[in-house]
Amino acid sequence: MSVSVTRLDLGSFGSLPQHTRKCVFWEVEPATESSRAAGMTSAGRTDFEPYESEFDKEAWISGLLLEWGACGQVAIESGTNSVVGTAFYAPPNRVPRSQHFPTSPVSHDAVLLTSIRTEPGYDEVATILLDAVLGDLIRRGVRAVESFGLVRNGTGAVPFESVEGSGGLADELELWSDEAIVEVAREILDDPQSNLCTSCMNDASFLKDSGFDVVSSHQRFPRFRLELDEGLGWKFEVESALQKLVVMAQIDLAGRQQTAVPVGAGPHRSAGAVLRCQ
Known part of the structure; x- marks a missing residue:
């Protein structure tokens, strides 16, 4: 397998995988999205998917490219010329969702790595994408990168030392499905309408293994940080x-x-x- 990584631009937006192209979990204010969902339901729409708007996703990328610079990296499989992975990052004030986690807010001196997502069978591409993100940000003089991790299981995913009664909780989390995570998220985030997109969050285990440190501990949504050495x-x-x-x-x-x-x-x-x- 041969994979190349390049910066995302509007010209390549249409080649992104469908979910990546449409999901605006990070890019749209949750209250706005909840109102839109309610409106669609009252109008009789049953095909509406939460946090799905290709127009809003493209507008978000376009605005960042004009005002801040590159905000995405794309991994392309050379044999098929298809996109097999994406990474998105931005200043936290341009990511509405970043204000709504129990471990918010993101530090003022850091760029937020919102998601690294790979297609089935290309898990190893995640590390290549992360390297591309870090290389870009170091060249731009960014001091640190932070990311909200999602604890999908309890075994070695994230240190729980600061969480009371962590041993039993860690064992229980091993059995939780994505559906269960969403239900818990609605309680943790105090939003009964919350539709957490688990596929657009970074695994806590991946962040930990990649050298990130926990700066705000939580059983489900710890916040991680990686210092970037200008040298x-x-x-x-x-x-x-x-x-x-x-x-x-x-x-x-x-x-x-x-x-x-x-x-x-x-x-x-x-x-x-x-x-x-x-």
Whole structure:
């Protein structure tokens, strides 16, 4: 499998997977979304999906690209040229949902990593996307990245030392399904209309394994933080330059192999010898 990662722009918006293209769980104020859902229901719409608006998602991306810069990274599988993963990030004041967690608010000096989402069978792409996000933010001088984690199970997902009676709770969480998580979220977030999008939240275990530290503990929605060392900027620049050199070398090698001809085919060449390019 060969995967390349590139910054998201409006030109590639239409190629995003359907859920990623339409879900505005992070981008729309929950109160606004609840009102819209109620209006759709009263109008007799039964096909309305919570937090679904392709128009709002595209408008959110467009606004950030104009006012702040890149807010997404896209992983593309070279064989099929299809998008197999996405990552979104933005200043917390541009993410309405970030104000509605029990571990809110996000620190003023941090950019919020809202979600890293991969298609089935491409779980390993999540790490590649995270590296692309961190590289972009380091080059832009961002000090730290924060993210709300979702504890999907209790085994080693996130330290519970500060939570009273954590041992039993951790064991119980192992058995909870996404549907159960949504029900609990409605109570925790004090919103009976809440429709938590579990697929658009980052797993607490992934954030922990990626070097993030818990800065606000919670049984279900801990907030994580990763400090970005400005001195690491050179590393990403060097790696990028080396990657370009490798690609150029491969192109040059392929070109020379295509033009290689038997030595005896032209004048002043010895018969029987063949030019080979290694």
